[in-house]
Amino acid sequence: MQKKFTKKIAVLIPCHNEAGGIASVINNFPHEKAKKHGFDIQIIVIDNRSTDNTANIARSLGATVIHEPAKGKGNAIRLGFASVPKDAHYVVMLDGDNTYRPEELLRLIEPIDSGFCNVVIGSRLTGRILEGSMSLFNRFGNWMYSYLVRWFYGVNVTDVLTGYFAWNREAVERLLPHLKSDGFAIEMEMVTKMARLGEEIYSVPVTYHPRIGETNLNPIADGTRILWMFIKNLYWQPFATHLQERKEIKKV
Numbered sequence: 001m002q003k004k005f006t007k008k009i010a011v012l013i014p015c016h017n018e019a020g021g022i023a024s025v026i027n028n029f030p031h032e033k034a035k036k037h038g039f040d041i042q043i044i045v046i047d048n049r050s051t052d053n054t055a056n057i058a059r060s061l062g063a064t065v066i067h068e069p070a071k072g073k074g075n076a077i078r079l080g081f082a083s084v085p086k087d088a089h090y091v092v093m094l095d096g097d098n099t100y101r102p103e104e105l106l107r108l109i110e111p112i113d114s115g116f117c118n119v120v121i122g123s124r125l126t127g128r129i130l131e132g133s134m135s136l137f138n139r140f141g142n143w144m145y146s147y148l149v150r151w152f153y154g155v156n157v158t159d160v161l162t163g164y165f166a167w168n169r170e171a172v173e174r175l176l177p178h179l180k181s182d183g184f185a186i187e188m189e190m191v192t193k194m195a196r197l198g199e200e201i202y203s204v205p206v207t208y209h210p211r212i213g214e215t216n217l218n219p220i221a222d223g224t225r226i227l228w229m230f231i232k233n234l235y236w237q238p239f240a241t242h243l244q245e246r247k248e249i250k251k252v
Helices: 022-027 031-036 054-060 073-082 102-113 136-153 169-178 186-196 219-235 240-251
Strands: 007-015 039-047 064-067 088-093 119-129 165-168 201-208
Touching (some): 007 102, 039 073, 054 064, 073 169, 088 102, 102 119, 102 165, 119 136, 136 186, 136 219, 186 219
C-alpha cells in the first residue's frame, strides 16, 4: 500500500503574557482532522518577553517555544518566519489570546493547497464577531483601513488588521526580507507589501471571540502607526528584478 504524502503546516503563535489563553489555543488545533486530509501541524510559540507562565504552558503541551527578547509583535513575527522548518509547506499565524479558533485552520489552508491563491487572510468583518470581542470604534477602524487598502492597493481583502493568516512557504520567503515593523503595524505592513510583491491574496470568514487577558494594543497610538504604515507603503516597491520574476511566474 502506497504511503500517503503528508504536507507540514507550521503554526506561528506570537505571545506576550498569554498564559490565560495559550493552552486553549494549542489544545484546539484539529490534528486528527488535518491528518485525514494529509496535513501535519507543528506549533511554534514565539515568546516575546513574557513575564508570566506562557512559555512553560506552551512547552508542556508539546509546542516548540522560541524566544524573542526585543518586545513587539513585529519582532516576534519576524523571528517566527525565520524559524519556519525547512520541510514546512504552509505557514499559519494566529494570536495566542484565544480570540481566533484554531479549529478553523483548514479553512484558511484549503484555497492555498488547491492552488487558488498563495495567501489567505482570516476575515472577522465578514465572519462572526461574538459579542464583546470588538468595540464599535475598533470595528469602524478595521473597516476603514480595509476599504482603503482595497482601493489604493488593489487587493481583495476585507480585514487587513486580522491576526489570522495563512501562506504557502514561498510567499513567506518572499515577504520576510522586506518586513521592518516591530509592533502592531506589522499586519498592515504584511498586507500592503504582499500586495506590492504581487501575491494572490484573498479572505475567508473566521470567528472572533473576546480575548482572554489584557490587550497589549493601544487603539490611538498603534492606530496612528498603522495609518503611517499604510501611507508609507503606497510609495514602496520591491526590487525590480523580483517583481519581474513574479510577473513571469504569473504568465506561466
